[in-house]
Amino acid sequence: MVGFRAGDVPPTATVKFIGAGTAACIADLFTFPLDTAKVRLQIQGETKGLANTGHGPVKYRGVFGTISTMVRVEGPRSLYSGLVAGLQRQMSFASVRIGLYDSVKQFYTKGSDHVGIGSRLMAGCTTGAMAVALAQPTDVVKVRFQAQISAGANKRYHGTMDAYRTIAKEEGFRGLWKGTGPNITRNAIVNCTELVTYDLIKDALLKSSLMTDDLPCHFTSAFGAGFCTTVIASPVDVVKTRYMNSAQGQYSGAFNCAVAMLTKEGPKAFYKGFMPSFLRLGSWNVVMFVTYEQLKRAMMAARHNWVTPL
Numbered sequence: 001m002v003g004f005r006a007g008d009v010p011p012t013a014t015v016k017f018i019g020a021g022t023a024a025c026i027a028d029l030f031t032f033p034l035d036t037a038k039v040r041l042q043i044q045g046e047t048k049g050l051a052n053t054g055h056g057p058v059k060y061r062g063v064f065g066t067i068s069t070m071v072r073v074e075g076p077r078s079l080y081s082g083l084v085a086g087l088q089r090q091m092s093f094a095s096v097r098i099g100l101y102d103s104v105k106q107f108y109t110k111g112s113d114h115v116g117i118g119s120r121l122m123a124g125c126t127t128g129a130m131a132v133a134l135a136q137p138t139d140v141v142k143v144r145f146q147a148q149i150s151a152g153a154n155k156r157y158h159g160t161m162d163a164y165r166t167i168a169k170e171e172g173f174r175g176l177w178k179g180t181g182p183n184i185t186r187n188a189i190v191n192c193t194e195l196v197t198y199d200l201i202k203d204a205l206l207k208s209s210l211m212t213d214d215l216p217c218h219f220t221s222a223f224g225a226g227f228c229t230t231v232i233a234s235p236v237d238v239v240k241t242r243y244m245n246s247a248q249g250q251y252s253g254a255f256n257c258a259v260a261m262l263t264k265e266g267p268k269a270f271y272k273g274f275m276p277s278f279l280r281l282g283s284w285n286v287v288m289f290v291t292y293e294q295l296k297r298a299m300m301a302a303r304h305n306w307v308t309p310l
Contacts, residue, residue: 011296011299011300012300012303013099013100013102013103015296015299015300015303016098016099016100016101016102016103016296017095017096017099017100018095018099018299019099019292019295019296019299020094020095020097020098020099020292021090021091021092021094021095021099022091022291022295023094023287023288023289023291023292023295024090024091024093024094024095024098024288024292025087025090025091025094026287026288026291027090027283027284027285027287027288027291028083028086028087028090028284029083029087030283030284030287031280031283031284031287032079032080032083032086033067033079033080034063034276034279034280034283035086035146035276035280035284036070036078036079036080036081036082036146037060037063037066037067037070037079037273037276037280038273038276038277038280039143039146039147039241039245039273040060040066040070040146040147040273041060041063041066041272041273041276042237042238042241042242042272042273043147043241043242043245044059044060044272062275063275063276063279066276067079073149074149081145081146081148082141082142082143082144082145082146084160085138085139085141085142085145085160085163086138086142088135088138088160089135089138089139089142092131092134092135092138093131093132093134093135093138093139094131094288096127096130096131096134096135097127097128097130097131097187097191097195098127098195098288098292100127100130101123101124101127101191101195102123104122104123104126104127105119105120105123107123108122108123117196117200120192120195120196120199120200121192121196123195124188124191124192124193124194124195124196125188125191125192127191128184128187128188128190128191128192129184129187129188131187131191132180132183132184132187133180133184136176136177136179136180136183137164137176137177139179139183139244140167140175140176140177140178140179140244141157141160141163141164141167141176143241143244143245144156144157144163144167144244144245145157145160145163147241147245164176170248171248175248178243178244179240179243179244179254181253181254182236182239182240182243182254183240183244185236185240186233186236186237186240189229189232189233189236190229190233190237193225193228193229193232193233194225194226194228194229194281194285195225197221197224197225197228197229198221198222198224198225198285198289201220201221201224201225202217202218202221205217205220205221215290218289218290218293219286219290221289222285222286222288222289222290223282223285223286225285225289226278226281226282226283226284226285226286227278227282229281229285230274230277230278230281230282234270234271234273234274234277235270235271237277238261238269238270238271238272238273239254239257239258239261239270240254242257242261243257258270
């Protein structure tokens with residue numbers, strides 16, 4: 001009898017859903033300091049509202065300069081501020097946007113073997129929007145924690161649940177969904193670019209027989225997807241971060257936030273934190289997609305062993 005290989009059987013929707021959330025959490029554990037550095041660099045330059053978060057006297061320069069400054073001023077734990085909300089976000093967010101991508105793509109192709117770029121883009125936009133609608137409160141809390149100076153007694157939030165309660169109390173229930181518009185825009189762009197680029201690079205490598213469906217192929221596809229996504233999504237990502245972290249009434253909306261950035265800081269402001277964004281997204285993609293592919297195979301093998309008698 002021919003031995004079973006996990007890659008021989010397509011993974012089920014449940015396997016993809018659980019695998020995506022788990023892989024995303026593992027990737028976050030490795031790359032969270034880079035994400036925190038990115039947030040600090042993106043919000044640097046704001047004037048109004050900085051006093052509320054304690055950012056006035058602190059200046060950050062570059063990725064590793066930001067990380068070293070945070071460690072020196074606030075301690076190493078500050079690099080993982082907001083991790084609990086971050087993991088909550090990934091477990092709900094990535095499970096939907098990545099885990100359901102193939103299923104939604106099949107829905108748009110109506111079972112056809114040919115998968116065009118349009119179907120891939122539609123699937124990316126759909127799952128990205130669904131994920132934001134579900135996970136937005138966790139994203140708001142994560143960004144608030146990452147932006148908050150950990151040293152001193154003027155902290156706005158003293159724990160994850162305290163942050164949810166405080167935001168709901170001070171800003172209303174809608175405060176937990178603050179920035180949903182720019183976040184949906186960002187994640188439609190990120191999802192389309194990230195998943196579609198990964199899909200296309202992987203397909204091209206496999207069809208040209210340059211690589212087999214294994215670790216080097218997954219690594220190359222994920223790294224390429226990370227770079228393309230960072231270039232395209234950075235402007236929206238900066239606006240999203242600024243708006244979600246802003247004091248109540250500071251901006252009338254996301255568009256007003258973008259206009260204020262352009263007027264006060266110029267076009268370069270939209271690419272603040274680009275290097276940590278790329279380092280974070282590139283490394284996150286590599287860890288997440290490689291782990292995701294391996295988890296899918298392991299889970300399908302375990303499922304096969306479970307349902308097949310010895």
